[in-house]
Amino acid sequence: ATDLPTVDLSECDQEPIHLLELVQGHGCLLVVGGDSLCVRQVSENARDLLGQSAEDVLGRPLTAVLDDLAVADLEALREDVPWPENRSIGFYARPRTSVAGGGRLRVTAHRRGGEGAERGHERPDLIVEVESVPETDEEDAELTYEAESIALASLTEGENLYQLLNQAVHGIAGLTDYDRVMAYMFHEDWSGEIVAECCNPDMTPFLGLRYPASDIPAQARQLYLSMLLRVIVDVDGLNVPMHRAPSAVGEPPLDLGGAILRSVSSYHIEYLRNMGVKATLVASLVVDGELWGLIACHHDTRKEVPWYRREAVSRVAARLSDRIADILSLQRTRVRRRSKRFLVLLGLALAENANPVHTLFFGTPRLSDVVRCQGLALVVGDRVVTCGEAPPVEVLPALMARAAEHAEDGRFVSHDLVGGGLFDDMPVGSSRGMLAVFPGDGGRLALACFRGEVVREVHWGGDPNKPVEVDGASQRLSPRKSFNLWRQVVHDQASPWEPWAIRLVSEIAEVLVRYEADNRAVDGLARA
Ligand code: BLA
Missing domain, CATH: 3.30.450.270 (PHY domain)
Known part of the structure; x- marks a missing residue:
């Protein structure tokens, strides 16, 4: 049996990953609220996307930042009842001030959650996220639609779970073009296994490898039940801090759990660096309300994923989750029937x-x-x-x-x-x-x-007895450096x-x- 690690891993699952108040540098995040959607908070890199500095933008109504149509859309969105669960809405916008590169923006927004949100019960704050898109974005939407249709069609048939997952990773690879697309299935102890994979021919496959539970700590798994898709555009990219308007200075930490731009835990960044990965997309597979697994994509170079493609991946992952649920339920029905049969035979025998x-x-x-x-x-x-x-x-x-x-x-x-x-x-x-x-x-x-x-032989991606390394001086934990095959015979x-x-x-x-x-x-x- 596996020896338990001697280091205390609780440091990992106690990090409040939704409250780090940092965003990825390729986009800009704003918190807006009040009658004219005034900017309460904005990320430091505002000028890159909005053409105005964070200081210029703070405290101003959103109409001073984005075009009127976009603001009207956001106003309407805020009044929407019920608010679409777990979904942010995306639309195009232009910044008020001209920016290099045309400045066409994709805006997504969701209602602010967490502690800070309670104040705005009636008229909640919105978290508005802005990314730049090329002028040709609509053409890509057409291609996305085709690739999504192919991916969805491949999920309709079959009762074999592994075949289904295999279809899914190929479909998502076609949709996103990541170097490596994996289906990661959780075991009962929350360790996980790569059960399907589609990767470039020059890469070493991870198929069949197992990873300890501590690689994805509990609070992260909890978050991934509500935030079903995450993208890390550049593992070596900047983490951009938030700035607050004077009126927002005393507020509790900003909950970015639902933000696509959220910067992820530095533990995980280090993990990906050790693995030699530069960009990722991860989608949750939720079956019967539980995190059943993940679709995890790796890329060797920095990679942005346009909004259309993210939405398409979300829909494919949702359909896949439903199909997994169907197959598991069918399997349960079959074994239940066999059990029932046995009970009936036993009852008959006893009656006689x-x-x-x-x-x-x-x-x-x-x-x-x-x-x-x-x-x-x-x-x-x-x-x-x-x-x-x-x-x-x-x-x-x-x-x-x-x-x-x-x-x-x-x-x-x-x-x-x-x-x-x-x-x-x-x-x-x-x-x-x-x-x-x-x-x-x-x-x-x-x-x-x-x-x-x-x-039993278990193939681990690195020694599961040493999921972390401990820095001698600071006692700080860091993820392991080697993910080489570690064979365990049980x-x-x-x-x-x-x-x-x-x-x-x-x-x-x-x-x-x-x-x-x-x-x-x-x-x-x-x-x-
Ligand atoms: C997150 N760790 C994750 C995620 C994955 C893995 C998939 C989710 C990332 C996301 O949704 O964007 C692990 N990634 C893997 C594995 C493979 C892979 C197993 O590609 C296999 C091929 N991680 C550690 C240690 C700590 C740790 C020791 O190894 C803590 C000390 C932490 N992992 C950690 C944290 C997160 C994470 C905190 C959450 C990141 C976040 O969403 O902020």
Whole structure:
């Protein structure tokens, strides 16, 4: 098993990444509010995009900064009820003052959230983000539409998850032209795995590599549930600070969680530098309200993504999330049907007075076939019956008693019996995984399934025991420097118990309890 890292990683997940008050230098961010949408805050690089310095712009109505039409659109947007959830609206604008390069702008806006927003309940502040676009932007919109259609069409068919993800990364590569497009799937422990990839032929593939949970800390995963698409234009680009109008000086930190221009954590910037990546786009895959995975794109050079293309990627990622949800739900339905079938057969057998143990252990199908385990044990009081590869009969009462002590919700579930250390003083034979259920209120009946060892090889992108390096002098953490393949061979563990297996075994145990209430299971055991 993997040793736990000895350094304290909490520094990583305590960084308030939404409150850093820095924006990426290719765009300009304004906070506007009040009756005439006065500029309360603006990023220091205002002159690059708006033709006026931050000092000139602060405190002025937005009509002094952007053309009247754009301001009218923003006014209308602010009055919109309900405000479109999770979506910023984009439109073209011109700055009031002329700027080099024509000054055509793409404006996106969303309502200010977080602490500072409470003041403006009725007329909320807006966060307005401005990026420059070429005069030919509409032509690109046409091409984007075609590439999006192709990507969406490729997602319609099939029930194979990996095939679907593979289609998706190719579709998104076609849509965005990133050097490397990956589908990253979270595991139960929040480590992640690259499960599909489309990369330039001269790059080393990352497909199949695993990364520890600490690479994407908890607060970042939380943020990515509401901000579904992020772009880092240039890992080596400037982080631009915000300036405040006098009236805004005392306000709480500005929440940029929903801003496309938000500068990301310096830990993550360092991580990408160590990986040799210059620009990224990452989209969330949200399934049943949880962060299921990410589409992560890398580029070797600085890369801006026009608004049209970002929106298209968002729609493709949303469709992909829906398709993943469909496939997972279909898989759940299938296993549920198999479980139900088994329960019905068991019920029928018991109604006909069949021996319950015989039915479970040797019927057609057998419980061990359905649950995919190598051994079974039924304990009633001090009587024990086993079949297949289970721990020795003599230790089972003690073993089950200990498992019962550590059970949660009447279940003890482990795929690492030996490594868990709970049963060090008991021989467990070849069993490495145990699923034991204790139905009723701590009665004398227990049903257990046992799985043997499955040797697993995990390919990590760098040593998972050393996800960070610690600077000797400052004790500051920094991401690891090497992402080279680190092979981990896991011995002495069984394959984990699936939720459906846990549920089925619990339901069977409940059936047995009801049956035993008629005092017949004991008879059955005696006969076994
Ligand atoms: C964020 N880390 C991330 C993100 C990814 C990864 C995808 C989200 C970035 C985004 O949405 O734009 C990790 N990126 C990967 C992995 C691959 C990849 C695994 O391309 C595989 C190919 N990171 C560390 C350590 C810390 C850390 C040690 O490794 C903390 C000390 C922090 N990662 C960290 C933080 C963020 C992050 C704070 C959030 C960045 C932000 O949104 O501000």
